[in-house]
Amino acid sequence: MSFKRCFSIAMLIVGTVIGAGFASGAEIASFFGISAINPLNALFCALLTFGGCALFLFLGSRFKPNDIGGLNGLLVGKARPLLDGFLLMNSLIVLAGMLAAFDSIGKSFVGFPMFSLLFGALAAVIVTRGIGGLIKLNTVVLPGVVATLIVVCVMSIDGKALQFEFLSLKPFTSVVYVSMNLILAAGALISVRGMKPKEILCSSGIAAFVIGTLMFIIILALNSADFTSALPTLDMAKAINPVLFILAVVSISASIFTTLLTAMNCLTDYASGVVKSRPIAAFCVLAVGLLLSVLGFERVVGALYPVIGGLGVAYVVLNIIFFIRAGCRPVRRLKGNVH
Numbered sequence: 001m002s003f004k005r006c007f008s009i010a011m012l013i014v015g016t017v018i019g020a021g022f023a024s025g026a027e028i029a030s031f032f033g034i035s036a037i038n039p040l041n042a043l044f045c046a047l048l049t050f051g052g053c054a055l056f057l058f059l060g061s062r063f064k065p066n067d068i069g070g071l072n073g074l075l076v077g078k079a080r081p082l083l084d085g086f087l088l089m090n091s092l093i094v095l096a097g098m099l100a101a102f103d104s105i106g107k108s109f110v111g112f113p114m115f116s117l118l119f120g121a122l123a124a125v126i127v128t129r130g131i132g133g134l135i136k137l138n139t140v141v142l143p144g145v146v147a148t149l150i151v152v153c154v155m156s157i158d159g160k161a162l163q164f165e166f167l168s169l170k171p172f173t174s175v176v177y178v179s180m181n182l183i184l185a186a187g188a189l190i191s192v193r194g195m196k197p198k199e200i201l202c203s204s205g206i207a208a209f210v211i212g213t214l215m216f217i218i219i220l221a222l223n224s225a226d227f228t229s230a231l232p233t234l235d236m237a238k239a240i241n242p243v244l245f246i247l248a249v250v251s252i253s254a255s256i257f258t259t260l261l262t263a264m265n266c267l268t269d270y271a272s273g274v275v276k277s278r279p280i281a282a283f284c285v286l287a288v289g290l291l292l293s294v295l296g297f298e299r300v301v302g303a304l305y306p307v308i309g310g311l312g313v314a315y316v317v318l319n320i321i322f323f324i325r326a327g328c329r330p331v332r333r334l335k336g337n338v339h
Contacts, residue, residue, distance in 0.1 A: 002199065003202070005195075005199060005203075006199050006202040006203045006206060007203075007206060009057070009192060009195070009199075009203040009207075010202075010203045010204075010205075010206035010207040010210070011142045011143075011207075012188055012189075012192075012262075013049075013053050013185055013189070013203070013204070013207035013211075014142055014146070014207050014210050014211060015141075015142050015255070015258035015259065015261075015262065016181065016184055016185040016188060016258070016259060016262040017049070017181045017185065017207075017211050017259075018142070018145060018146075018149075018211070018214070018255045018258070018259070021097075021305065022214075022215075022218075022255070023145065023149060023233065023251065023252045023255040023256075024231040024232060024233050024234060024252055025218050025221070025222055025231070025232035025233045026231060026232065026297075027177070027305065028215065028218055028219060028222065029222060029232060030305065030306070031170075031173055031176070031177045031305075031306065031309075032170060032173060032177075032219070034222060034232070035160075035222060035223050035225075036163060036164045036165070036168070036223060037164060037168075037219045037222060037223055038164050038165065038166065038168045038169050038170070038219075039161075039164075039216050039219045039220055039223075040169055041169060041170055041173075041174055041215075041219065042212050042213075042215035042216035042219055043212060043216070044169065044171060044174045045174045045177060045178050045211070045212060045215055046208045046209065046211060046212025046213075046215070047208070047212075048174060048175060048178040049178055049181070049182075049204075049207065049208040049211050049212070050204045050205060050207075050208035051204075052178060052179075052182040052185075052316060053182070053185065053189060053203070053204040053207055053208065054200055054201060054204040055316075055319055055320065055323055056182070056185065056186045056189035056190055056319070057189050057190075057192060057195055057200040057203065057204065058197075058200055058323070059071060059190055059319065059322070059323065059326075060189055060190030060191060060192055060193070060195075061192065061193060061194060061195045061200065062326075063326075064193060065190055067187070067190075067191070067266075067269040067270060067273070068084075068087055068186060068187040068190060068266060068269065068270070069084050069269075069270060069273075071186075071190050071319075072084055072087070074322060075318050075319065075322050076318070083315065083318075084270070086311060086315065087183060087186075087187070087266070087315075088267065088270060090183055090184060090308050090311075090312070091184065091187070091263045091264075091266045091267045092263075092267065092288065092289065092292060093292075093295075093304050093305075093308060094184055094259065094263040095260065095263040095264055095267065095285070095289040095292070096289050096292035096293045096295055097293075097295070097297055097304075098256050098257075098259050098260040098263065099116035099119075099120055099260065099289050099290060099293035100116070100293040100294075100295060100296050100297040101256050101297040102115040102116045102119050102120075102253070102256060102260075103115055103116045103293065104296075104297050105249060105252070105253060105256075116290060116293055117290070119253075119256075119257055119260065120260070120286045120289065120290060121283075121286065122257075123257065123260050123261050123264050123286070124264065124268075124279075124282040124283050124285070124286045125282075126261060127261060127264050127265050127268050127278075127282045128268075128278050128279045128282050141254045141257075141258065142254075142255075142258065144251065144254070145251045145252075145254050145255050146210060146214060148244075148247050148248060148250075148251035149214060149217075149218070149233065149248075149251060150214070150217060151244070152221070152233055152236050152237045152240065152244060152248055153217045153218050153220065153221035153233065153236065154217060154221075155236075155240050155244075156221040156224055156225055156236040156239075156240070157217075157220045157221055157224050158224045159224075160223055160224045161220040161221070161223045161224045162220075162223070163223065164223060175313055176306065176309035176310055176312070176313055177309055179309050179310075179312035179313045179315070179316050180305055180306075180308050180309030180312050182312065182316055183308070183312040183315050183316070184259070184262060184263060184266070185262065186315075186319075187262070187265065187266030187269065188262050188265060188266065191265075191269070218233070221233070221236060231252070233248060233252070234248055234249065234252065236248075237249075263289075264282065264285055264286070264289070267285040267289075268281045268282045268285050271284055271285055
């Protein structure tokens with residue numbers, strides 16, 4: 001078992017989840033509330049993340065679908081276009097949200113709102129090289145993102161952090177929240193090939209630990225904070241000192257970029273089957289994402305993410321059912337359905 005590879009795959013998972021919504025605290029606040037959140041929800045989310053990541057890594061390694069559409073063909077056969085449409089809609093919404101988040105940060109930080117063009121074009125270039133470039137980038141930038149988030153949140157925690165009802169767990173909300181993240185990560189995870197069972201468990205375990213720990217700390221910081229803006233952790237950093245605020249802006253921008261890459265990679269995989277050229281597909285995807293980015297970051301996180309999460313629960317359940325049934329069928333027979 002290669003620990004280096006496990007860590008790289010784990011960072012791919014973490015990079016997918018820790019987008020603008022997670023890193024800024026906006027997603028957690030939208031799903032669980034802005035204060036008095038039970039931090040044990042983070043433990044439940046970590047367990048769900050571990051199971052979901054292991055599920056998709058196993059399906060990708062065993063059945064080797066060409067893309068997420070190939071997996072959908074295995075799940076529902078001729079009804080595949082319905083699932084393809086749902087996942088494409090999800091990825092487009094996330095892509096548009098990340099591009100809009102870049103514009104929001106650019107406008108508030110340097111007065112230039114069109115960062116989406118610059119970072120969107122860079123993402124398109126990286127995505128043309130496939131999943132390998134995405135994994136390498138996540139491995140390099142994410143440790144710094146995680147470290148900055150921990151510093152900001154830990155320095156913001158005070159006595160109000162533990163003022164919550166012990167029995168105020170939200171298991172259904174946790175399932176919806178994790179499902180929302182899993183359906184975005186699924187496209188990248190099923191593209192990973194040749195993983196052994198121990199590597200799958202190790203990668204999923206590392207990712208779940210990092211995500212669960214970060215979520216736990218962010219919840220404690222949200223319980224302590226009095227901020228009600230769309231980007232709570234940025235407000236926390238700004239209240240501490242200007243240097244940490246700049247580091248937080250850079251870190252959240254990096255987390256936006258990694259999620260942007262994952263969404264764009266999934267869409268490019270699908271579009272390249274239509275236009276027969278991955279570079280052209282990537283820039284076509286970027287063009288559509290820029291058009292949809294007028295929705296704005298707050299609207300995407302507050303209104304559309306919960307809807308995606310609810311539909312995502314049904315998609316994850318379909319994969320679980322397939323996973324259980326697949327244990328009784330020969331791999332060769334199932335692989336014949338992948339196109």
